[in-house]
Amino acid sequence: MGAPAPELLDENLEEVLFRLQPDEPADLVRAALVWKRWRHVITDPGFRRKFRQFHRTPPLLGFLGNFFNDSYETVVRFVPTTSFCLPRADADHCRMKAVDSRHGRVLLSTIGDKDIVLVVWDPVTDEHRTLPLLQLNPPSRSWNAAVLCAAHGACDHLDCHRGPFLVSFVASSDGETFIRTYSSENGVWSELATVQQRHHVQFKPSPLVGNSLYFSSQKSATVLEYNLVSREITEIQLPPECSFPTQVLLMATEDGRLGFTGLNKFTLCLWSREVGQDGGARWTQSRHIDLNSLLPVDCFFTFLEAVGFADGLNTIFISAFPTIFAVDLKSCQVKKMSERRVFHYIVPFISFYTPALGPGEVSSGEVLEAGGSSA
Structure with a gap:
């Protein structure tokens, strides 16, 4: 077996997640549910600000x-x-x-x-x-x-x-x-x-x-x-x-x-x-x-x-x-x-709308019914 693929640095992971389109908020929820580390990046207030700056035009x-x-x-x-x-x-x-x-x-x-x-x-x-x-x-x-x-x-x-x-x-x-x-x-x-x-x-x-x-x-x-x-x-x-x-x-x-x-x-x-x-x-x-x-x-x-x-x-x-x-x-x-x-x-x-992601296991449907934060 070959060596495991190296993990993305947080800044590189952010660059990938920035490409998610703001006109479909559920995509951020689905990405946050993939892995705990992704969730940590997405829920950081700095990421939300950079995400909005990257796209500039709200949906x-x-x-x-x-x-x-x-x-x-x-x-x-x-x-x-x-x-x-x-x-x-x-x-x-x-x-x-x-x-x-x-x-x-x-x-x-x-x-x-x-x-x-x-x-x-x-x-x-x-x-x-x-x-x-x-x-x-x-x-x-x-x-x-x-x-x-x-x-x-x-x-x-x-x-x-x-x-x-x-x-x-x-x-x-x-x-x-x-x-x-x-x-x-x-x-x-x-x-x-x-x-x-x-x-x-x-x-x-x-x-x-x-x-x-x-x-x-x-x-x-x-x-x-x-x-x-x-x-x-x-x-x-x-x-x-x-x-x-x-x-x-x-x-x-x-x-x-x-x-x-x-x-x-x-x-x-x-x-x-x-x-x-x-x-x-x-x-x-x-x-x-x-x-x-x-x-x-x-x-x-x-x-x-x-x-x-x-x-x-x-x-x-x-x-x-x-x-x-x-x-x-x-x-x-x-x-x-x-x-x-x-x-x-x-x-x-x-x-802009960033769904609120609270602690615990939640589904994307539950999150999108619970409100969030916008710009």
């Missing part, structure tokens, strides 16, 4: 879909797209609305007669933080909000989901549009930033590009830019070709600019905002994607609608009643995400 773990129940109340359900499971079995079905998700956090809301209650939720740890009430007088149904890391301009967002955060809220009332921002560090809402025009704010994705959040208006082809540093609001007009702003979905382009996609029947038209040599900004149409060649034939007997965008993954979600498809804008690959319920708006949950 899509699932999405929160908003739909109407039999009483026509908005209900949210979590739909996993990997082996990731919520810590509580009943956490995926509540009478709330999913508003936004970014940097490992999800923003939920409930609406009263005059109050809007916003809740920041960590789906991995099931931690909730309810924000101070927002009282609107008179009440407004035209509003939107976004959540983000407080250090958005100086953070790699690999492990900041438990750190300070901001929530920006935009609404229209009494002939004006205003934005207020909540800081978890001081626990209060900022003073109003306003524009003297009433915009019918759409309940759609609000991309973050640089230091600015962007919100779309429903009845006018206008985009509202809110600079988080200067706290100023700027109105940006969409190109004249976009005569139906309800079919426009704002997004951050792959190269870090503001963009949007316009759905024209069965064609996705992609636009981006570019700054010319004279300093002026203009919209340019970069490409179009023919959905006829990507979606199943039976999809074209129903209404197509863009219902969500995965920021950082360059993926748009299309609803073809009652199925949700994810369209990768770079590769044009299409993946069926859900076909059991009609969602009118979805919020992707994008985050």
